[in-house]
Amino acid sequence: MSRLTSPKEVREILLRHGLFAEKRLGQNFLVSESHLRRIVEAAQPFTGPVYEVGPGLGALTRALAEAGAEVTAIEKDERLRPLLGETLRGLPVRLVFGDALRYPWEEVPEGSLLVANLPYNIATPLVTRLLQTGRFQRLVFLVQKEVALRMVARPGTPPYGLLSLRVAHHARAEKLFDLPPGAFFPPPRVWSSLVRLTPKGVPDDPELFRFIEAAFAQRRKTLKNALLAAGYPKERVEAALRALGLGPNVRAEALDLDSLRRLRAVIYTPV
């Protein structure tokens, strides 16, 4: 059986099934055996059911199942059904065909894991949603390097923003290693990174994030002007900045999650 770990093997199996890699679905298949192994290692131990989004040709799915994971794989591309039937034959994998953004993630068992080479166009909304469910104990996934940098960014650095804060609210974030375009077939235009998120079990806080969205809505403005533009009362904003020892020209991207949380609390404290 083909290991699917070279461009040649991937080209052959696609050809045999009359298929081609669909760019629209982010189909860049991982063809590097050593990276495959490192992804499986980063996800272990498999202390809960493993969900994979986008099994593609089944290379990662197979590696996970062979390492003892109980895998549910959700694939949008119905054309891959016969091919996955072949590559996953005999393995205890549950295949679901459909859009991962419509999957009932709120119903997965607590302590589940996500392990995936994510389609680039749904990575951010999907990861945000999975964190919000509070059901995952570990998420290990490949994304474009630029998205990985935003997920792990510290305040005051260019990639820091709403995504960094959403991730920081829910989880400890690590960027484990980078992969060159040549680790995939067809090769994407950009580098990718493996990210591991370890949720802290903190409930979602939609009101805090409405405030943070307002603070970051206009990055060129000062925090004060961004909040005024969003309708927060001037005297409360000024008083809160003073209470936190922040100058009137401070920008949202200079503040960490804790400072933004305190700022919001002071703005909302009745006088």
Ligand SMILES: C[S@@+](CC[C@H](N)C(=O)[O-])C[C@H]1O[C@@H](n2cnc3c(N)ncnc32)[C@H](O)[C@@H]1O
């Ligand atoms: C980057 S490829 C990864 C394939 C395979 N896991 C690998 O590592 O070689 C992304 C996969 O996600 C699938 N996909 C794209 N959008 C999806 C969606 N909304 N829901 C589920 N799967 C999706 C694509 O068809 C493709 O198989």
